[in-house]
Every structure is written in structure tokens, then in C-alpha cells.
Amino acid sequence: MEKTATLARELNIREMTLHMGPSHPAMHGTIRMFLELDGETVVSSDVEIGYLHRGFEKTCENRTYHQAIIYTDRLNYVSPLINNFGYAMAVEKLFGVDVPERCKYIRVIMSEICRITDHLTNVGASAMELGAITAFLYMIKAREMLWKLIEEVAGGRGVTPSYVRIGGVKDDLPEGFQGRTLEAFKVTREVLQEIHGLLTKNRIFVDRTKGVGAITADEAMSYGFTGPCLRSTGVAYDVRKAQPYMVYDKMNFEVPVGTNGDNYDRYLVRMEEIQQSMRICEQALFSMPPGPIKIDDPRITFPSKKDVYGKMESLINHFKLFMNGHGIMPPKGEVYQAVEGANGELGFYVISDGSGRPYRLRCRPPCFMIMSGVSRLVNGGMVADIVPTFGSVNMIGGECDR
């Protein structure tokens, strides 16, 4: 012991401060971590966010309710439709209106496709950061097929679909969508099987993830974790089950939970959630009723383009909704609407003063809460373990920094 102390003095060993990121491949360019290191062990750490802050809330408070939709796309840009729907549902809740049944089914299907793409990206990218580039490429292959589906429906690929309208959706699903979705799911299922073969029992992957970045259920709740990060600790909280919105109460699905709350459990929970999401999608596709896709209320929804160019009343209605100071005006009040985003509870808190602009629009980003606990996850571990831990919590800069 004494010898070690002498050696330490002679070698001038001391704790080292290291800045990891923002230009570090694993930090996505949006995070800086200040690490206090003893050798390779992280003694303490501090996470700095805000590199992707673009004033989402301030911008939306100075736009009309419809103009805010495109900004919600850019929150969690890996599953933008869920943000779209969450925001639209908050405004619909302000109005106190309910969208038609078919619209709810479409929203469920598109949300779940987005959730799958999000989980595929996350699992693929975090495996890639551990060296498994094959897994990443396989998953991107499946994601590509799903993004093509989103492109067919919304017109925008992946990041910027802006598919929702307040009180409905932009368009109905295209012809043959059901068949192509089932085809894409077939590929996704094959990919998942391959990924299970590549990763789940892979010695290197298991060694790098099992027991790394673990957190207990109580701590996770104190840090406000939701989504896969909370469920991996064994708490089966899912907004879709707890407070069903749209038509999730009619769907048959399970909420997978882990036990240890470590990176490996987060990986397994996500893999299982992809399966469950496909299950929901298939049920919804087969049980979808025909009918309108938006509310029939000229004060809330836009007339269809065909009518705008063909009927005078619709043209006037269109102008009225788009003119400054004449847009949709929800009644005075405040609501909080939560949906299950890919990373956890995504909430929108909207205050209306009765005018055409939200007086206050607050987004509860699931990533922000999870990032507040990342210091706790990495402290005491090795520097190299930061990479899988940070990868598995799925930090999305657009959502975390807004």
C-alpha cells in the first residue's frame, strides 16, 4: 500500500479532467461531458446540453396553431409523427373535440411505424458505436422500407412529414398501403431475427452492455425517466396503457419490462417493443373503419384542396383560416396532453388566451429528463462505457434542447 502511494507521488498521478464532445463521434455533436477521471474510471461528470437549442417554445408562441406543426416535426426528428399527433391532440383537447374514428386509426398506425423506425435507429446506432456496423446496416435497411411508407403517406421522408392537421390528418392512406406495410414488416421481422442472432448472445455486446449504466426503479422515477429507460427497470408505465388515447384501448399489446435497468435491458425492451408495435399496426390495419379523416367543422379544419379551388365558400373558409388574426382560435384555458413518444412521455402543455396563437406552448421532452440522469448512469464506470450508455438512452438533440 505504502509502495503504491510512493509510486503515485513519484509518477505524479492525479485526477484528470476531460472534455468529451461536442465534436466526439459518440456525442452526436450535441452534448459535452465534463469528466473527472481517475485512470479510466469516471469519478464525477457533468453533462452540458443546449447545442441544438433553437427556441422552439418562443417560436411557437409567436406563430398560429397550425404554423407550429412544422416545428413539432423537428423535436424528435427520428419519430416526428408522434410529436405531430401529440401537439394536435393537445390543441384538440383545448377545443374539446374528438377526431373521427378512422383518423384515430391512421394516427395509431403512423405513430407505431414511427416508433419502430426510432427504435431501429437507436438499437442500430448504439450497436454501431460498439463496432457492430453490420447490425446498423441491417436495421437501416428495414428503416428505409418504413420511411418509404411514411413518404407515401405524408410526402416527407422521416424527418419532416408534417402530416397532421388540427382536427384530422392531411390525407387518407394511399391505395395498397396495407399490403406494402405488411411487406415491410416481413422484412423488419427478418431483420430483427438477424439482429437477435448477431447481438443478443454476442459475447462482446453482452460484456459491454450487461450491468453497465444500471439504475434502480426508484432512482429512475426520481429522475423522471419514462419510456424504455423506465420500463427497463421493471416499472410498466406506458402512456398508451395507463391513459389510452386514440384507439390504443382497442389494441391488444403488451408492455415489455426489464429487471436490471442496464443497457442490455434497454436494448431488449426496445427490441420487444418493435414487435409489439408491429402487432398494433397489423391489428389497426385490419380493423380500420371507413369514414372521414378529419372533423367536419369549418372553424377548425381546412377544407380540402379540391373544394378550395372549386367552391367559393371553401375558398373563403380557407382564406379565413389562413389570414392573420382569423385562424383557428381555441377557447381560453390550459391543457396538458401526454402521448407515448419513442423515448417516453411526450407532453404538450398549451395555454390559450382565446386568440389565434398559443399564449404558452411547453413541450415536455422525455430526453431532457433522461439526460439529467446520465451523470448518475456513467459515474463510477469506465470512460469507454459512456459510449454504450449514452447510446442506449437515445438522446435526441432536437427534443432535448428544443
Place this chain on the structure above:
Amino acid sequence: MEESLTLKKLRERFPASIIDTHSFRGDDTAVVKRVDVVDICRFLKESPDLSYNFLMDLTAVDYLQMNNPPKTERFEVVYHLYSIKYNHRVRIKAPLTEADPTIDSLTPLWAVANWLERECWDMFGIRFDGHPDLKRILLYEQFEGHPLRKDYPLTGRQPLIGPKN
């Protein structure tokens, strides 16, 4: 409309500090005096028949330009709590004056309050007493002003900063 159990219990336990309650669109809301926020949250969290174990969200609102109807206090800090056990949400709001936008910190109750309160300070300039490290989180240290206040201009530039030594 009948008041929910949470609001009833709050009224019973803290008759003097509840200013108002309402349930617009099913969202239970209690407006409370700022001095009692920590006590109320502790009660909501620890009482076994409520057990609000999640601090889902913490934010603020600047009512400077609200004229429908105008508010007497400029700021309001808004807490969204959620109880996993009873699957229930409640919103707690605490009005603050412009002259003294200070409120007690919830960091002893929830770890996530640390970052949420930092964001609130960053965006609204609301100070949280008892916060271990109240500094900006999304913006940088040299930033001037608090952008989500309604009197913060939409256009304009902040002074450029050089690299830190």
C-alpha cells in the same frame, strides 16, 4: 362538477394556501401560495393514498401580455405531477410577483427538479431557493436576458463571445 380526491385532500390539508382549484377538460389544477409549494408537493408525494411519485414537468408562464383576463402576478410556476399507483395527474401552479420571482426548490424531493429548475431560471429568470447549482442550461453563461419572458424581443442579437481560456 365534483372535485377530485386530490383537490379535496389538498383543500382539507392546506385550507389556507389553496388560492383556487379548477378542472378544465379534466385536468385537475390547484393554484397555491408559493411559500407552501414544497410542503404541498411533499404531501402529494408521500401521502399513501395520493403518492404522486413523478414530477413530470416543471415550467413557468409569463402573464405579462395576458389580457383575457389580466393577471395580478406576472409569473406562474407550473408543476405537473403524476401518480403511477393511482394513474392520476395533477397540476400545481404558484403565482410569483415580478418584483420577487423566487420560489423554493423541489430538488430535495425529485432529482429531475435540478435540471428543470435550471431551465426555468434560464428561460424565465425565476430563482429557486435551495437549488444546489442554479445556472443556465440551454443557453450559455454570457447570454443576457431570459428569452421566454414576453418582453424579450423576437429579433436582435446577443453579444458574440470568444473562446473560453
